[in-house]
Amino acid sequence: MAAALAAIVLLGAILWKVFDLAWPAIQEYGLGFITGETWDPVRKIFGALPFIYGTAVSSLIALVIATPLAIAIALWLSELAPRGVRGVVGSLVEMLAAIPSVVLGLWGILVLGPFLAAHLEPWLHEHLGFIPIFGVPTATGTGLFTAGLILTIMIVPIIASICRELFLQVPTELEEGALALGATRWEMVRGVILPATRSGIAAAIILGLGRALGEAIAVTQVIGGGTKISANIFGPADTLSSKIAASFQGAATSIEQSALLYLGAILLVIGLVTNFAAQVIVRRFDPLRGGR
Amino acid sequence: MSAVTPEISLRPSGKLRRRRVVNRVMESIGTFAALLAVAVLVIVVTSVAVRAAPALSWDFFTEPPSLFGAEGGISSALIGSALIIGMATAMALPVGVLIAIYLTEFAPRRIAAGIQLVLDVLNGLPTIITGIFVFGLLVIGHGQSAYAGAVALAIVMLPLVSRAAQEVLLLVPSALREAGLALGVSRWRTVLGIILPTSFGGILTGTVLAVARAAGETAPLLFTCSIFRPDVSTDVTQALPNIPVLIFTYSEQPDPALHQQAWGAALVLMAFVLVASLSAKALLARSRRKLGG
Numbered sequence: 236m237a238a239a240l241a242a243i244v245l246l247g248a249i250l251w252k253v254f255d256l257a258w259p260a261i262q263e264y265g266l267g268f269i270t271g272e273t274w275d276p277v278r279k280i281f282g283a284l285p286f287i288y289g290t291a292v293s294s295l296i297a298l299v300i301a302t303p304l305a306i307a308i309a310l311w312l313s314e315l316a317p318r319g320v321r322g323v324v325g326s327l328v329e330m331l332a333a334i335p336s337v338v339l340g341l342w343g344i345l346v347l348g349p350f351l352a353a354h355l356e357p358w359l360h361e362h363l364g365f366i367p368i369f370g371v372p373t374a375t376g377t378g379l380f381t382a383g384l385i386l387t388i389m390i391v392p393i394i395a396s397i398c399r400e401l402f403l404q405v406p407t408e409l410e411e412g413a414l415a416l417g418a419t420r421w422e423m424v425r426g427v428i429l430p431a432t433r434s435g436i437a438a439a440i441i442l443g444l445g446r447a448l449g450e451a452i453a454v455t456q457v458i459g460g461g462t463k464i465s466a467n468i469f470g471p472a473d474t475l476s477s478k479i480a481a482s483f484q485g486a487a488t489s490i491e492q493s494a495l496l497y498l499g500a501i502l503l504v505i506g507l508v509t510n511f512a513a514q515v516i517v518r519r520f521d522p523l524r525g526g527r
Numbered sequence: 528m529s530a531v532t533p534e535i536s537l538r539p540s541g542k543l544r545r546r547r548v549v550n551r552v553m554e555s556i557g558t559f560a561a562l563l564a565v566a567v568l569v570i571v572v573t574s575v576a577v578r579a580a581p582a583l584s585w586d587f588f589t590e591p592p593s594l595f596g597a598e599g600g601i602s603s604a605l606i607g608s609a610l611i612i613g614m615a616t617a618m619a620l621p622v623g624v625l626i627a628i629y630l631t632e633f634a635p636r637r638i639a640a641g642i643q644l645v646l647d648v649l650n651g652l653p654t655i656i657t658g659i660f661v662f663g664l665l666v667i668g669h670g671q672s673a674y675a676g677a678v679a680l681a682i683v684m685l686p687l688v689s690r691a692a693q694e695v696l697l698l699v700p701s702a703l704r705e706a707g708l709a710l711g712v713s714r715w716r717t718v719l720g721i722i723l724p725t726s727f728g729g730i731l732t733g734t735v736l737a738v739a740r741a742a743g744e745t746a747p748l749l750f751t752c753s754i755f756r757p758d759v760s761t762d763v764t765q766a767l768p769n770i771p772v773l774i775f776t777y778s779e780q781p782d783p784a785l786h787q788q789a790w791g792a793a794l795v796l797m798a799f800v801l802v803a804s805l806s807a808k809a810l811l812a813r814s815r816r817k818l819g820g
Contacts, residue, residue, distance in 0.1 A: 514644055
């Protein structure tokens with residue numbers, strides 16, 4: 236029974252230790268660290284804003300692409316797919332989630348990146364270049380956009396499998412009722428299934444977001460590394476976690492190390508808040524499942 | 528009673544036709560999305576396999592990496608990974624199962640819900656944070672070690688193991704539980720003698736799933752077990768080579784020969800993870816049917 240207490244102690248210890256390690260930097264730079272725009276280890280000026288920006292943009296790209304895709308997959312799996320195919324495709328989608336992130340990153344840096352740099356990105360830049368986000372692509376294809384795509388691949392299966400469970404729990408009588416009233420399948424989905432599962436879908440998206448925000452390895456491999464804020468999503472950048480992963484071993488001074496851990500503390504707070512929010516929504520939803 | 532028959536057309540027209548078109552479009556979007564996901568999986572797996580093929584040989588599995596170039600293999604990393612994951616499992620499994628037993632058998636509702644929340648939050652925490660935590664706890668002042676890496680992975684595995692164990696424990700028919708209690712057996716003996724043996728298989732497969740997840744985790748190892756000598760060693764107080772960190776560091780190098788090695792290691796890792804999680808899921812489904820039916 237002490238084991239259960241250990242879980243709580245563990246979470247507390249993680250919180251305490253991370254802040255403890257970051258303390259020198261927190262004292263040195265205070266809250267201004269969060270809005271600081273420069274990261275210069277030589278002059279010992281550190282600011283987290285470029286990485287917060289990188290984290291936000293890469294996760295946003297991933298969410299924008301992943302959410303509709305994942306919901307479409309979940310709908311297909313729960314409502315449309317022929318019985319035989321359903322199980323197979325379902326487990327294939329879950330296998331996508333099982334691919335280790337370091338393998339996805341390797342694939343991203345050596346296959347996806349060069350492919351994007353050679354085909355998609357120049358085309359987008361040429362035709363939509365007047366929008367600042369489609370700036371000049373890098374030669375190797377490493378950058379925010381590639382990182383966003385890799386994150387998309389990672390979170391689609393997460394969101395899809397949660398949504399699928401939700402959709403399957405919508406009472407069949409309601410679905411059949413809508414169909415009997417003459418609604419087409421899509422109208423049934425839009426009028427019955429989606430409204431009934433709205434908050435669950437929100438929780439699924441937040442869980443996916445939490446994963447995207449915290450992913451370190453694959454992002455480090457494909458994002459290219461950069462400390463400037465730029466509107467160009469094809470340019471190199473860094474997220475909170477990728478900056479830590481990429482620079483920690485090379486950190487020359489203890490204050491730089493501590494600043495990196497400050498980034499970790501920010502990430503920890505963001506991670507805790509998103510997860511907590513998602514779990515609370517899921518929980519509010521849980522006992523009502525199948526009820527109304 | 529006049530014979531006014533309203534003209535009813537049985538052909539869809541106007542609004543109905545549009546509704547049907549919209550429906551058809553949405554259905555094909557769904558199908559397309561599902562196909563896309565499967566296609567991405569196939570593309571990733573085949574491109575890893577194709578690129579890894581030239582690297583694979585007997586030596587690749589039995590030789591340690593050489594310091595220069597593409598000679599040598601990944602044997603030391605295989606051994607290191609196996610040791611680290613083994614130790615992590617040995618730590619996470621008992622604690623995870625104990626938590627699950629407490630939550631399903633003993634805890635009052637309120638407390639159980641609270642602990643469950645903590646576990647879920649722990650599960651969603653970025654794994655790099657876990658790495659930093661263990662770095663601060665065990666590495667500062669002691670140096671990196673396989674032991675520290677194992678602790679980090681154990682923290683990642685803990686919520687997975689306990690969730691899996693909980694699900695299986697809940698499936699144990701309450702008749703069995705009550706039978707034990709009715710015979711005057713204490714609660715704890717009931718757990719040990721009846722509930723655990725019944726759910727043993729399910730807990731085991733849940734553990735395999737957690738192992739599959741932990742095997743691919745790189746971030747927790749980056750700070751705890753990433754600076755190592757390439758030769759074969761089983762000394763767990765030193766940092767040991769391991770597959771994920773090997774792939775990560777090689778992928779950051781410009782040398783194509785190292786990329787080749789990284790692809791080979793990636794294929795090995797991916798094959799292990801996919802086979803382990805697929806078979807565990809199949810087993811889990813079976814044991815669930817057995818307990819549920």
